[in-house]
Amino acid sequence: MHNGILISLSGLDEVSYDRHRHIVKVGAGNRWTNVYNHLDPKGVAVLGSRDSDVGVSGFLLGGGISFLSNKYGWSSDNVVEYEIVLANGSIIKANKYQHVDLLGCLRGGSSNFGIVTSFTLKTYNINAHAAGVVRYAQSSVPQLFTPLYNYIMTGQDADPNYHIIPNFIKDAGQPHRATFTQFYTREVDLSNPPLVMKPFVDGSIPAYNNFVANLTGVGSLPKAFGGGSTLSSPFRSQWHVTSVLADEQLFRTIHSLWLNVSLPYETSIPGFSNSIAMQPIGNKYIQTTNATPGRNVLGITAPLVVISANIYWSNASDDTTMELFLKDLFTQIKAAAAAVGKAAGYEYLNYGGVNQNPISQYGHNNLVKLRWVKRKYDPRNVFGTLVEGGFKIPGI
Template sequence: MILPFAFRTIAAGLFLLESAKAQPGDANSCTKLANALPGRVYLPGTPNYTSLNTHRWSNTSILTPNCIVTPGSAQEVSTVVKTLVGDGTSFSIKSGGHNPNPTFNNIDNGVTVDLKLLNEASVSADRSYVTLGAGTTMGQAYDTFSNESIAFPGGICDGVGVGGISTGGGQSFFLPKLGWFVDNVLDYEIVLASGDIVNANQDSNSDLFKALKGGSTNFGIVTKVEVAAFTYNGLWGGQIVVPATNATTQQVLKDFTDFTAANNDNVDTAIMVVGLYSPDGSRIIDVGLASTNDTENPPILAPFLALQPQVLNTIGHKSLADFVHEVTQPMPDGYRMLTATLTFVNDLETLTQVQAATDVIYEEIKDSVPNLDWMFSYNPQPLAMMAHAAARGGNSLGLESLDHDQTLYWLVPRWTDASSDAIMHAAAARWYDEVGKITAKLGTADPFLYLNHAGYFQKPLCGTGADNVDNMKTVARKYDPQEAFQRLVPGGHKLSTEC
């Protein structure tokens, strides 16, 4: 019997989740690490183990590693890697813990490498770049620099970690003006499977430098990055929240599509639209918007500022740190969550039909999932964002030949009961199937899948194109010839299994 695509997709995904459970490896790895790194290893049943294990954005990522190790330097990461690779022990890598895919930042049985102590956030003497440890979160970095009159094009959510954003892409409110986070990385410090600590930049290991910019955890553990920075004193922006009536929703969809096209000529503005359908029946649209050069009321934002009736309006002058803290509020920790994404040509009819399909799936499952918050977001990706990659050696996102503006749609619902997991994951797979059919029918499909928003059943690396995949595989063979980071780190998107 040939299964429908959605069910084949979810079945394959569930198989991958099961197979991602750690293989036994060397049962003594935790003991070896505890002896080599006193005070850095935490075992089940201890308070620190519990607090470290549960400190994640989504409860779907709370698993049961044999131990958690918290290296405090690149040298200690090297010790950890050499021990685990030598023993053949499976492990996971946690930076900020902001990915809800099970096993992507945690593991059952094996070892979780928690980078929380790699939390450097400093400004260079000439103020041209900042240095960020891989365990630093965006919220921590923005707070550190809030009184420094300096900024960098970092993530939009507080809890996003540097390790993930620096290898996945990195959206920000500076995307049209400065490109992706990875386009602004000047240098990676990374620990390879051999335990060697190397730097990757345009002059040294330049092939690895490019591959890391979108290649995820296929090459090693990034321990810190240097990111181009600029003088910055704040922005004008905030949130506008309106009820998600049919009329208002359609208006926002039109305004969003118009904004995305105009964003190419108005690169100092940005928006992020979040929809939230709550268990009490209320439905809202939350528009996060910013004039990143601190200019009040730029005309391109006028349609959003005019939306009525406004349940909330927080528009004003504020620091980047305060703004990011504010727009993160609709996505707190403590729920079970999933993530899935699709990108398509910026087109009103497509966005309208995608939204309608998203609503249909919600209506079908809402009474079967207690405490369901059906949340989704759409973000503009104007063509202007690609003007910045080549200057620093390119990236591996697969957008170098892009000839159109994009809409990035993100499905990110949340719920509370693990008994609802199967319903939710099946709904996500069906959503991906249905919206894919819509974009194919309308001729607006786009292969790009943002890696940091992709579900475990999706294949974002394949969406970067054959040339990028071949290049990343070549780089992986060079720097990790035994494929340790593809074999022993079951979480994340893998070159050896996806493409």
């Protein structure tokens, strides 16, 4: 930033739990680790990030996928009130009783409307649960796609207590592998796990690590993923995202494309590390959206699978090369999906890359709504022209 003002919200770190109303007010300056530290001892949970180092504001303004989302939908649909400072300096609250138009646009519309100072979220009585990570070697990876497809098509709706993050990883000079993060909203008998969970934890697909256990405190797994701010990382990083409709053979094709396109960079780019995830968005997300006052603007009307890549490298001189790598990879992924009629188009904002604008993929009606509400609450487009960075509403 040049000749500008940086406004830090880190002092807005309130976490106030109301056990009678089953809500918690969370200041916008929090990271999720602070929220979990407050709520875990009380035996309640919110739909927060699956990595505790993530900031509250960006996560919720981008939609938010939580370990509890198969049961309760998008994290942003579980926000009952936003407190926001508008460009004219006024402070208002958006909830189901007032400014409902703005309420919906804040559920996925990012930082385009003002500075959100607090979020009031629903809480749920979830404490003891089963969670952890199962790691599979290269030889086991081909066996994962059939149970993954079955889970996406039927399992996540049949048993919404269960949530997985299917992630495939390739480090330079190492065999590729997979990590499937597991979460079940109550304790389970791990010798006889629930049917939906069974294929991934019962050993029928050989794993070299299985760290799934019964835990207390829903924040325990996100905090294990955190372990230090990404700001201190010595590596450079970038994301990119698209989405597809579920198809087992397409999953295999995407995995093969990812390996093949990545291969030349393993030896030419210092510090190169690469992962691709296949994250299902099921019917519960859509049902919650339809039932929630202040309908979100994400534009999803049918189940899909978010395909996201996260890469790391060492040197700033390779930034452009890495951006071109992601562009090439996702051009091929989109073409493969389109060839079998499985392209979906939606881009999850929280995984968006520097050369993407996920808001542009929310659909015509939602873009019309976003523009209308933007002109109502920020008529001079202060947060579009004077705030650098972030994804902007196209056509403003």
